[in-house]
Amino acid sequence: MPTQQYKHIIIGAGLSGLVTAYQLQKKGEQDFLILEGRDRIGGRILTNESIDLGATWFQSHHETLSNLIDELGIQKFQQYNTGKSIFIYSSMAPAQYFENDPNTPSAYRIGGGSTALIKRLASHSLKQIKLNQQVNSIDYNNEFITIKTAQATFQCDKVIMALPPQLMSGITFSPEVPTLLYEAMINTHTWMSNAIKVGFNYRSPFWRDKNLSGTIIGHVSPVIELYDHSNIEDNSYSLMGFMNEGLRDDTTDDRKERILSYLEKHFGSEVRNYTSYHEKDWSLDPFTSFDKLKSVYISPRYGNPIFQQDHFNKRIILSGAETSSSHGGYMDGAVISGIRAAGI
Ligand SMILES: Cc1cc2nc3c(=O)[nH]c(=O)nc-3n(C[C@H](O)[C@H](O)[C@H](O)COP(=O)(O)OP(=O)(O)OC[C@H]3O[C@@H](n4cnc5c(N)ncnc54)[C@H](O)[C@@H]3O)c2cc1C
Numbered sequence: 001m002p003t004q005q006y007k008h009i010i011i012g013a014g015l016s017g018l019v020t021a022y023q024l025q026k027k028g029e030q031d032f033l034i035l036e037g038r039d040r041i042g043g044r045i046l047t048n049e050s051i052d053l054g055a056t057w058f059q060s061h062h063e064t065l066s067n068l069i070d071e072l073g074i075q076k077f078q079q080y081n082t083g084k085s086i087f088i089y090s091s092m093a094p095a096q097y098f099e100n101d102p103n104t105p106s107a108y109r110i111g112g113g114s115t116a117l118i119k120r121l122a123s124h125s126l127k128q129i130k131l132n133q134q135v136n137s138i139d140y141n142n143e144f145i146t147i148k149t150a151q152a153t154f155q156c157d158k159v160i161m162a163l164p165p166q167l168m169s170g171i172t173f174s175p176e177v178p179t180l181l182y183e184a185m186i187n188t189h190t191w192m193s194n195a196i197k198v199g200f201n202y203r204s205p206f207w208r209d210k211n212l213s214g215t216i217i218g219h220v221s222p223v224i225e226l227y228d229h230s231n232i233e234d235n236s237y238s239l240m241g242f243m244n245e246g247l248r249d250d251t252t253d254d255r256k257e258r259i260l261s262y263l264e265k266h267f268g269s270e271v272r273n274y275t276s277y278h279e280k281d282w283s284l285d286p287f288t289s290f291d292k293l294k295s296v297y298i299s300p301r302y303g304n305p306i307f308q309q310d311h312f313n314k315r316i317i318l319s320g321a322e323t324s325s326s327h328g329g330y331m332d333g334a335v336i337s338g339i340r341a342a343g344i
Helices: 015-026 063-071 115-122 179-186 252-267 331-343
Strands: 004-011 032-035 076-078 084-087 096-099 108-110 135-139 145-149 153-162 172-174 196-202 212-217 223-228 237-243 276-281 316-319
Touching: 004 015, 004 145, 015 032, 015 115, 015 153, 015 316, 015 331, 032 153, 063 331, 153 331, 212 252, 223 252, 237 252, 252 276, 316 331
Parallel strands: 004 032, 004 153, 084 212, 135 172, 153 316
Antiparallel strands: 076 108, 084 096, 135 145, 145 153, 196 237, 196 276, 212 223, 223 237
């Protein structure tokens, strides 16, 4: 098959890569291609039957993301938190109830689920995205940079690497990347790659009728955090949160039962009347998770300055949420890095 040539190739159709494509288009640049390893776009943003299995919340200080959401005409709304929330601090102790301070702004969510942002961004570049194209090697010995996937070979002037640094380190570069850069890649934990999300859909928000917000927090519990995850229209009702990683090696049925019996104790027997159940263990997904480390015990640090330095004559640009010096790891960091990459 003949080699396909482009001015820019973006590796990764997650938030960061799609933002770069959107910015290039805003500048009138159409000569680009996005190579995505998965059979879907969005990366760590994934909404299934209105449950956000990846990223969900942002705060008012995430201004770049918030401005982009406004620019794209997407709605945002506050996390529901009316009523009593529950805190379990020990498996022996009774539940503690607390009310959220109405004067403290809660986190925001994206109307239509976080995937709405991905869909809106990608609507501008659908024809320029190639799915199922896992990049295995990048060769920058010659005039053109050569990128190989299992299926095809591509050439370009510039590459934007919009994927987690640990996954960048799994790509074969020729010549090899400098040792310091390789070490920075391999040592940068992929934010949330160890998380297990869980969600239930319901016909009605039965917890609200009991003056419960749907929030339940407890690090010794089968779900460590759970929240009301009903939609912006308030006509589809859900609970969504983070499963305890201690349940990772259980069967799906076993962990679902442990979660349900725990929630039944605090929310009532209605929790069992769910219409659909969803879970996703990101540590098992090779397009997010890199190493065998299932948990991260130290707070990860992002935005290593080496990622922003001029590499390979500015022809290979390192992007993605973890490379951002501001709000690294978060959606906001992904957007900031995506905008930066398009401007180089
Ligand atoms: C469970 C979970 C909860 C989260 N919650 C929040 C939250 O509430 N708020 C928040 O701000 N952030 C949250 N995040 C983080 C947020 O999802 C990320 O900051 C953001 O989505 C990262 O975007 P990205 O484009 O940089 O990377 P990614 O989304 O990881 O995109 C990288 C893309 O590259 C692709 N790829 C990987 N390797 C290759 C290869 N070799 N060849 C081709 N393609 C490849 C991947 O398939 C992927 O599509 C959460 C993440 C998870 C997993």
